[in-house]
Every structure is written in C-alpha cells, then in structure tokens.
Amino acid sequence: AQSVTQLGSHVSVSEGALVLLRCNYSSSVPPYLFWYVQYPNQGLQLLLKYTTGATLVKGINGFEAEFKKSETSFHLTKPSAHMSDAAEYFCAVPSGGYQKVTFGTGTKLQVIP
Amino acid sequence: DGGITQSPKYLFRKEGQNVTLSCEQNLNHDAMYWYRQDPGQGLRLIYYSQIVNDFQKGDIAEGYSVSREKKESFPLTVTSAQKNPTAFYLCASSMGLERSGEQFFGPGTRLTVL
Numbered sequence: 454a455q456s457v458t459q460l461g462s463h464v465s466v467s468e469g470a471l472v473l474l475r476c477n478y479s480s481s482v483p484p485y486l487f488w489y490v491q492y493p494n495q496g497l498q499l500l501l502k503y504t505t506g507a508t509l510v511k512g513i514n515g516f517e518a519e520f521k522k523s524e525t526s527f528h529l530t531k532p533s534a535h536m537s538d539a540a541e542y543f544c545a546v547p548s549g550g551y552q553k554v555t556f557g558t559g560t561k562l563q564v565i566p
Numbered sequence: 567d568g569g570i571t572q573s574p575k576y577l578f579r580k581e582g583q584n585v586t587l588s589c590e591q592n593l594n595h596d597a598m599y600w601y602r603q604d605p606g607q608g609l610r611l612i613y614y615s616q617i618v619n620d621f622q623k624g625d626i627a628e629g630y631s632v633s634r635e636k637k638e639s640f641p642l643t644v645t646s647a648q649k650n651p652t653a654f655y656l657c658a659s660s661m662g663l664e665r666s667g668e669q670f671f672g673p674g675t676r677l678t679v680l
Contacts, residue, residue, distance in 0.1 A: 485667060485668075487668065494676070495673055495674065496570075496658075496673045496674050548667075553667070554660075554669055556608050556609045558607070558608040
C-alpha cells in the first residue's frame with residue numbers, strides 16, 4: 454500500500470529564510486501526490502498536486518515541490534518564509550484504489566521574526 | 567460559493583451521551599470522508615462513503631456511526647462506546663470518479679467531552 458513519510462514533526466525558520474519540508478513516498482511511483490496546509494483550528498487546504506510526468510510543481514502562496522524519483526521524494530519548498538506561513542503541512546498520497554488518501558503525520562512550521 | 571460546511575464549530579457534551587456532527591457539501595461530490603485529528607497523530611480515517619446509501623469503515627471506526635441518505639450530507643455520530651471522543655473532527659469530499667483522490671475539507675468541529 455502507498456504511504457508517505459514526513460521527516461521532522463517541527464521545523465523552525467527565520468522570516469525570509471528558505472523553507473524546506475520533507476516528504477518521501479513508498480517505493481512504487483505514485484501517479485499523484487499532494488501537499489496540504491492547515492492553519493490553526495481550520496480544515497486542510499490543497500497547496501499543490503503532483504501528476505505523472507511533472508518534476509517541479511508550483512502551488513499557492515509561493516510554494517513549490519520537486520518530484521525526484523531517484524530519491525523517492527516530494528519535498529516542499531518556499532524561497533522566503535513569511536510569518537503567515539506558520540501552519541501545519543501534510544504530504545498525502547492516494548490509496549485503497551484511489552478511494553482514500555493516506556496522509557503523513559504532518560510538519561508544524563514555525564516562522565521566527 | 568461551493569464548499570463543505572461543518573456544524574457546530576465547537577461542541578461540548580457530557581460523558582456517556584451520543585452526539586452527531588453535521589457535514590454538508592454543495593460540490594456535487596460523490597465521495598465523503600470523516601477524519602479524527604489528535605495532536606501529533608495526523609489525520610486518521612473514521613468512515614468514508616463513495617456513494618449514497620453505502621459506506622465503509624476506516625482505520626478507527628469503533629465507537630462511531632455514519633449514514634449517507636443524501637449525496638450532500640454525511641453526518642457522524644460519536645457514540646458513548648467511543649472511549650476518548652475529545653478531538654478535532656474533519657469532514658472531506660472528493661469527486662470520487664476522478665482518480666486523483668484530491669480531497670476538499672470542511673472547517674472542522676472541535677468536540678470536547680466533559
């Protein structure tokens with residue numbers, strides 16, 4: 454079954470610094486991968502979606518993610534962190550014959566002024 | 567605007583009482599889902615439904631029940647059998663037939679059992 458692993462449950466960066474949140478998928482190449490963002494006490498919002506053939510995926514709020522088959526990775530990046538980026542970020546992959554989505558355990562991003 | 571609504575935002579109940587959380591969507595999505603979120607544990611799937619009048623257990627269905635009588639509605643009942651019901655509950659929907667599995671989420675209901 455497809456799964457994703459997020460390394461680092463908490464990440465802290467200074468305002469203006471590079472944001473890098475890590476996600477690795479299980480060995481078989483998935484046709485889709487997602488990054489979601491959750492602000493405190495809110496639901497999840499889709500940041501970006503990978504589809505087969507793409508390598509660099511651009512999302513909302515200046516985020517992007519690079520699909521690397523050789524590393525089984527789909528890390529999320531943003532060149533310059535903003536205070537409003539403080540949230541929890543989830544990597545996810547379809548599972549159960551596309552009937553479900555399996556989420557990573559999440560990474561909380563703290564932005565230090 | 568199309569979207570998913572969950573009500574209420576905050577819910578308080580006494581131990582031993584059943585409580586029903588509402589989830590409504592006007593996205594014309596076939597599939598709907600319920601998740602439970604606890605600090606540090608990510609999202610755990612409770613129940614999901616791909617079509618009206620049909621639903622399947624997720625990973626943590628014990629102590630919960632659902633119904634899917636209408637396409638747009640998927641209420642979740644937290645029963646007294648659920649040993650630790652205090653949590654943040656999220657409802658989601660997806661097109662179902664669209665195979666990417668992208669899900670759209672409601673704002674959540676925070677349930678506190680006293």
